Amino acid sequence: MSPFLFILTMEGLHAMVSKAVNTGLFKGASIGHGNINISHLLYADDAIFINVHKSKLSPVNVPGEDVSNMALVLGCGVAKLPMMYLGCLLVATWGDAVLGNLPTYYMSLYWMPKSVQNRIESMRNIFFLGGDLDEKKLTWVKWETCLASKAMGGLGIGSIFVLNDALLFKWIWRFRTYSNSLWVNVIKEIHGTDGGIGTSRAGNSTHSPWNCIVQSASKLQAKGIDLLALCSRSVGDGHSISFWNERWCGGRTFKEMFPHVYTLEVNKSCTVAQRINIKDWPSVLRRSPRGGAGSNQLDELLEVICHVSLFASVNGWKWELDISGFSVSSARSYIDEHTLLGSFTSTRWLRCIPIKVNDLWGLLARWYALDIPEVSNIVEWYSWLDTAHVSNHARSILEGIASTMLWSIWNFRNASVFSMTKPKKANIWDSIVHQSFLWISSRNPKCRFRWLDWLRNPIETHL
Numbered sequence: 001m002s003p004f005l006f007i008l009t010m011e012g013l014h015a016m017v018s019k020a021v022n023t024g025l026f027k028g029a030s031i032g033h034g035n036i037n038i039s040h041l042l043y044a045d046d047a048i049f050i051n052v053h054k055s056k057l058s059p060v061n062v063p064g065e066d067v068s069n070m071a072l073v074l075g076c077g078v079a080k081l082p083m084m085y086l087g088c089l090l091v092a093t094w095g096d097a098v099l100g101n102l103p104t105y106y107m108s109l110y111w112m113p114k115s116v117q118n119r120i121e122s123m124r125n126i127f128f129l130g131g132d133l134d135e136k137k138l139t140w141v142k143w144e145t146c147l148a149s150k151a152m153g154g155l156g157i158g159s160i161f162v163l164n165d166a167l168l169f170k171w172i173w174r175f176r177t178y179s180n181s182l183w184v185n186v187i188k189e190i191h192g193t194d195g196g197i198g199t200s201r202a203g204n205s206t207h208s209p210w211n212c213i214v215q216s217a218s219k220l221q222a223k224g225i226d227l228l229a230l231c232s233r234s235v236g237d238g239h240s241i242s243f244w245n246e247r248w249c250g251g252r253t254f255k256e257m258f259p260h261v262y263t264l265e266v267n268k269s270c271t272v273a274q275r276i277n278i279k280d281w282p283s284v285l286r287r288s289p290r291g292g293a294g295s296n297q298l299d300e301l302l303e304v305i306c307h308v309s310l311f312a313s314v315n316g317w318k319w320e321l322d323i324s325g326f327s328v329s330s331a332r333s334y335i336d337e338h339t340l341l342g343s344f345t346s347t348r349w350l351r352c353i354p355i356k357v358n359d360l361w362g363l364l365a366r367w368y369a370l371d372i373p374e375v376s377n378i379v380e381w382y383s384w385l386d387t388a389h390v391s392n393h394a395r396s397i398l399e400g401i402a403s404t405m406l407w408s409i410w411n412f413r414n415a416s417v418f419s420m421t422k423p424k425k426a427n428i429w430d431s432i433v434h435q436s437f438l439w440i441s442s443r444n445p446k447c448r449f450r451w452l453d454w455l456r457n458p459i460e461t462h463l
Contacts, residue, residue, distance in 0.1 A: 010042050017049070026051065029074055031186050038182070058083065107164040108171075111212045111219075120160050128157075148340040149333060158332055162339065166331040168216045169227050172197055173326040176231065176317050179240075198228055225338045227331060230320040236313035238272030248272060249308060258301045260294040261285070276308055397440065404436040 020026040021039045028039030028050045041048040056079035059067040071078045103120075106112065125143045148154025175184055175195050187195050187210055196214050217227055233241045233248035241248050244255040244262055255262040262268065264285040275284070281298065282288045289295040321330040385399060408431050415423045433455070441449040 010047075013047065014040070014042060027053065029055075029076075031189055033189060036182075036185055036189055038186075104167075107160075108167045109209045109212070111168065111216045112160070112164045117161050117164070124157075124160075144340055147336070149336055152337065152340065154340065158336060159340065162332050162335045163328075165216050165220060165335060166328045168213045169331055170326065170328055171210075171213050172217060172228075173231065173317070173319070177326075220335070223339075225335055227334070230334070231326075232318045232320060234316040234318045235272060235308065236311050236315040238276060238310045238315065240315050241272045243270050243272050243275045244268055249304060254301065258297040260289065260297045261301055264289065264294070272308075273310060276305055276310060400440050401432070401436045404439060405432045408432045408435065 017026065017040045021028065021037070026039060028037045030037055038050055040050060053076075055074070055076040057067055057071045057074065057076055058079045058081055060081065067078055121143065125146075128146065145153065146155045147157050147159045149158075150156045172195075174181075175187060175197070178184055191210060191214075195210070197217070220227060229247070229251075231247075233246050235241060235248055244265065245253055245268075247253050250257065255268075264287060266284055266286055267274075270284075278284060281302070289298050319326040319330070321334055381402070385395060388395060388398075390398065408428055412423050412428055415421075437449065437451065437454050
């Protein structure tokens with residue numbers, strides 16, 4: 001009953017405050033040229049009441065002139081920290097919880113400076129190498145390659161730059177899909193009905209969280225990564241979709257596909273509902289096409305829209321990368337593919353051994369009692385493994401032990417070059433057998449491996 005009691009209480013509180021506003025007993029803040037009035041905000045068990053007559057703007061590290069201008073827009077006063085609030089001294093301090101969540105919060109609202117991105121990437125690189133911040137270790141693989149997806153031959157870590165842009169673009173998607181939300185209406189009042197998305201207005205205006213969000217999408221476009229082009233309209237009744245200026249049928253807008261007809265259009269801001277069922281097209285054009293390209297484009301346009309049907313449903317948006325809708329992970333993967341350098345061979349991952357072993361392969365034909373041909377590279381090895389006439393269980397064991405072998409050889413090589421105590425070659429084989437048994441058995445809790453069976457032939461062990 002607790003959640004329902006919260007809902008009932010919040011509904012009652014909302015009704016009371018709204019009545020107080022309507023009778024003039026309480027006044028909120030007016031936003032934009034349309035004077036959207038915001039008197040209170042309710043979310044779960046939190047409530048914010050906005051009374052501009054009692055409100056004051058308290059800046060932290062913001063120039064006084066900017067604070068005064070913002071207070072003038074909001075219609076409130078200015079206060080300086082430290083200050084008294086509800087009988088308590090309020091100072092500018094950061095708690096551990098704030099600092100712990102600050103990076104994700106920051107990347108969700110602001111475009112992170114390049115210097116900060118590089119510093120964080122450097123710290124992540126050092127962490128994966130197993131070193132300290134003031135320690136330099138030898139790097140065998142480029143960090144950019146590690147950041148790339150597994151399909152591109154990387155480790156699928158992903159870059160901070162890409163995560164930042166994907167989190168910011170989430171707000172553009174929400175702006176378009178939650179068009180009736182209060183915050184969307186506030187953005188429209190300040191930045192226009194399109195929010196400045198895909199225009200040059202945001203780039204020429206002052207800094208704000210929303211301008212940073214729009215500018216991040218524009219910067220990606222300049223690099224040839226157009227996330228906006230991956231958003232297309234899902235047609236319902238067609239009343240809120242621009243016939244010429246939005247992508248709703250095909251990969252491009254109609255003004256790009258049929259420029260000659262668009263030039264002749266009388267109402268270039270018309271909707272799909274206003275054009276889809278028109279029988280007499282010359283009546284909505286300044287003049288009839290005079291043969292040539294104009295006539296051909298009009299015929300092609302009519303051929304395209306003759307198959308379109310409208311429905312008594314709300315128009316929506318489609319995300320081309322995922323049929324279920326936008327996700328930060330899909331946007332992040334798409335940007336990664338266009339920014340990170342990978343290899344032509346995808347990374348093979350084996351769950352039964354640690355990740356650090358997955359880039360290695362080996363050949364232990366005598367132990368397996370299998371006829372395994374000689375291979376010259378890892379691609380040939382996996383090609384044989386994928387077509388080998390063995391069970392899936394045996395194939396997994398085979399791949400795991402082979403990877404463990406090459407990992408052991410690599411460790412032996414590093415120890416021989418860098419360690420003060422030189423390893424013994426005679427111990428490599430025992431290390432491979434022992435380490436592969438420990439890894440594969442411990443990472444497969446449902447499997448039942450016996451040590452003696454493992455020594456005889458590992459691929460004949462049973463689950």
